[in-house]
Amino acid sequence: MAIKENTASVLAFEKKLVPSDGRMYGTKWEDRKSAIPLKLQEKSVRGTISNRLKSSIQNDPAKLNAEVEKPNLQTVDVSALGTEEDTLKLHFTLKVLGGVENPSACNNAAFNQSYKTAVKDYISREKFSELAKRYTTNIANARFLWRNRVGAENIEVQVNALNKGSEQSWVFDATKFSTRNFDLNDAKVSSLAEHIAYALSSENDFLMLEIICYAKVGKAQEVYPSEELVLDKGKGKKSKVLYSVDGIAAMHSQKIGNALRTIDTWYPEFGDPATSAGPIAIEPYGAVTNLGKAYRTPRDKQDFYTFFDKFARGEKLERIEDEHYVMAVLVRGGVFGESDK
Known part of the structure; x- marks a missing residue:
């Protein structure tokens, strides 16, 4: 076949929403002055056989009894709040970058020019307002908590803009925002979204945000850091390995980014x-x-x-x-x- 014109065989884009890992701490909802880093703990448990068995075993009571009598021994990582702590604190930063009209790699000048024209036209018309509103809503509703969000009595999200000379703060009650749609109009969401949209629309500007989330999940309750992908299952001694940074239970930046x-x-x-x-x-x-x-x-x-x-x-x-x-x-x-x- 003939070589196509205006085709970029090498084309790449750098991500424009760059979250850090999220570190997890335990504290009290009514007194958040001190927050204690959450550690990972090993737990050895004796589970039961509950997976689907072969028909030959299912239909033979003797074989079934022999199978379920086998111990399902596991060593897993867990993390939980202290006995006097009822609130999970999750802390991470988010950098919002501009320059989406410039690929990090593109080997076709004609394609690069037509692409830039299309993106600049979109920015001039839309100014990233819709996308920024949706990203902001996912910050306000604390979607990034994932499983930790379920069953939380109260959730507060604090957002601080750290850019020198542009310091500003927003506080959201995450329980007031749906995770199913983006229809709610809120003045604080609109305000933060304007800053995010401005950064995304720029050629080389950026916005640095600090995000601190407090979720009241209950005293001594288990919390859920990211789970590590174990590539050599069966060889390691643990069947579940949780993620930590500098000894502190944490969530992967990729998981936070996926939520946003x-x-x-x-x-x-x-x-x-x-x-x-x-x-x-x-x-x-x-x-x-x-x-x-x-x-x-x-x-x-x-x-x-x-x-x-x-x-x-x-x-x-x-x-x-x-x-x-x-x-x-x-x-x-x-x-x-x-x-x-």
């Missing part, structure tokens, strides 16, 4: 009670790994590459929502080169 970019309500199945997963993380194919499903497939022409190939070459997309989606993937970053054959 869980803003995609534009995929076709959203709103369908039978198949919708609610807002999903921004991904080129709309992948939701825990459901084993891609919500944006090339067959349906709803994936990132279908839209991006048109958008970056100056073609108009049918819906503004598709433009929002394309720009959100670019904010996410990645390697998106296209074969020139």
Whole structure:
């Protein structure tokens, strides 16, 4: 086949939302002056056999009894608040970068020029206001707590802008914000979103945010840091390994970032009670790994590459929502080169 014109076989974008790891501390809701770093503890447990068994074992009572009598011994990591602590404190920073119109690598000048023109047109029209509102909502609703958010009586999110000369603070009651939609209009969300949108729209500016979240989960309750991926299962002594930084229980920056970019309500199945997963993380194919499903497939022409190939070459997309989606993937970053054959 002939080589296509205006094709970038080398094309990459740096992420524009850059969270740090989130460190976890224990404190009291009514008195937060002192917060104690949470440690990981090993626990050895004797579980029961509960996995699905072969039919030959299921249908033979003697074999079944022999199987369930076997001890399921496990050593796992856990982390919990102290006996007098009822509140989890999660602390991380978030850097918001501009310059989305400039790929970090692009080997085709014609493509680079048409791409820049399309992005600058989007910024001039939309100014990242919709995406910024959604990112801000996910900060305000404390989606980044993940499992720690469930069953929390009170959740407060404090956000501090750290840029010299532009210091400002916002405080959100996370229980007032839904994690299912982005329809709520709130003055403080709008204020913070303006700062995020300004940074994203800039050519080389940035915004540095400090985010401190307090979740009242109950005295001595277990909390949930990120779980490490164990590549040599069966060889190690622990079946669950939790993440820590400098001895402090922590959440991966990737997991926090995934929560912040869980803003995609534009995929076709959203709103369908039978198949919708609610807002999903921004991904080129709309992948939701825990459901084993891609919500944006090339067959349906709803994936990132279908839209991006048109958008970056100056073609108009049918819906503004598709433009929002394309720009959100670019904010996410990645390697998106296209074969020139």
